[in-house]
């Protein structure tokens with residue numbers, strides 16, 4: 245052994261000891277955070293309330309029953325008293341309340357504060373794109389508070405200390421019975437609000453597992469299915485009944501549901517996969533993103549060749565390309581219309597794909613799929629000139645320049661479609677956000693609900 249190797253650990257210990265000793269002798273300091281630079285608008289004073297926590301005061305929590313919550317948010321917004329994180333969160337989760345409770349060591353209460361607005365706190369702790377952190381005022385000082393990660397921490401404590409079977413009680417106390425079609429996040433959220441108001445709720449889903457795209461499409465390496473299952477089991481304990489493997493329109497009709505329930509909510513999401521009608525797109529080896537991810541997530545082991553091209557520039561394209569590597573591909577390419585700066589996918593997803601070896605082709609659009617001997621042999625791409633017309637409308641234009649990328653599998657991650665044939669010729673009027681339609685049956689309320697990862701801030705609610 246070298247002399248230096250022997251001395252170095254002891255020098256390090258001595259240095260550490262000296263530092264600790266200095267800390268012991270220095271007077272304690274309290275940092276009031278965040279220190280915000282003077283020019284900041286006085287309306288964003290929310291986080292300063294954390295001082296109250298430090299002074300031992302009760303952490304401030306925004307709370308109201310489901311029906312009143314939106315009014316409360318609107319009121320706070322009008323008075324410019326809403327914390328940026330809460331205003332920035334699509335579900336208006338009280339992130340500041342969570343953080344304050346965590347700061348006070350009250351993790352279980354923090355978990356419940358989040359769950360009041362967000363039925364699956366831990367799931368969002370894994371996969372939320374955390375717009376709350378983008379507007380966090382702590383960024384003025386250094387980095388935003390890790391709100392999303394704290395969801396996970398609170399979940400872990402809750403799971404360890406509280407979540408034993410039967411730890412929740414049914415909230416149902418009324419006779420009125422509501423049917424919900426679709427056990428995705430939208431259906432679960434509606435169901436949770438309804439049981440909180442005491443209604444009986446039955447959620448119908450054609451899959452044998454509740455959770456919607458969270459279980460059928462979000463890749464396993466990003467979201468642990470056990471976490472989804474545990475949080476949904478809690479909803480069951482609160483009184484929500486699940487009728488799984490029942491496809492509305494096939495196993496039961498909408499009219500049958502209407503006849504046996506007091507209200508019906510349709511929350512079927514955008515659950516149809518989409519490809520583009522290009523030459524060759526019917527060939528075996530061409531997938532829509534949803535069909536491919538469904539097969540991958542549900543253990544059906546989709547067959548992909550060694551070379552895969554994914555079309556699309558969003559998060560779903562990143563999910564497909566990364567999943568294809570896990571299905572055995574040795575080369576995975578994402579081709580998109582956008583430049584690197586314009587990519588709609590989140591940096592974290594795109595960087596993840598890049599780190600795993602996915603190649604990116606920017607400003608290329610699909611022209612046709614080359615099929616040889618009945619199989620995909622490549623994809624012809626054409627160079628993008630522009631994506632929008634003069635008035636700013638989506639209207640991609642291409643030059644004559646083309647290139648051929650050899651591949652065995654093509655995945656289209658170009659959006660999803662509605663599957664609402666079971667509604668028949670029922671008229672429904674679509675607004676941009678929500679599509680309600682009225683019924684002629686007195687006392688029956690029907691509502692068509694779609695959710696997306698980003699819903700609306702209070703001033704833009706329908």
Ligand SMILES: Cc1cc2nc3c(=O)[nH]c(=O)nc-3n(C[C@H](O)[C@H](O)[C@H](O)COP(=O)(O)OP(=O)(O)OC[C@H]3O[C@@H](n4cnc5c(N)ncnc54)[C@H](O)[C@@H]3O)c2cc1C
Nearest residue numbers: 371426428429430449450456457491492512513695696697
């Ligand atoms: C690949 C992928 C990755 C994603 N990653 C993220 C992410 O990281 N973070 C994020 O916030 N969001 C993410 N999303 C988006 C998120 O999954 C969706 O916004 C969300 O699932 C929409 O919820 P929903 O309840 O409206 O619809 P869905 O989740 O689609 O649920 C609809 C449910 O209705 C059921 N259904 C449909 N028709 C019928 C019928 N006739 N009868 C009975 N049941 C029916 C379906 O089986 C399904 O379970 C991702 C989406 C995809 C596709």
Ligand code: SF4
Nearest residue numbers: 333337372375376392
């Ligand atoms: S992590 Fe997502 S769900 Fe949680 S507060 Fe932020 S935006 Fe809302």
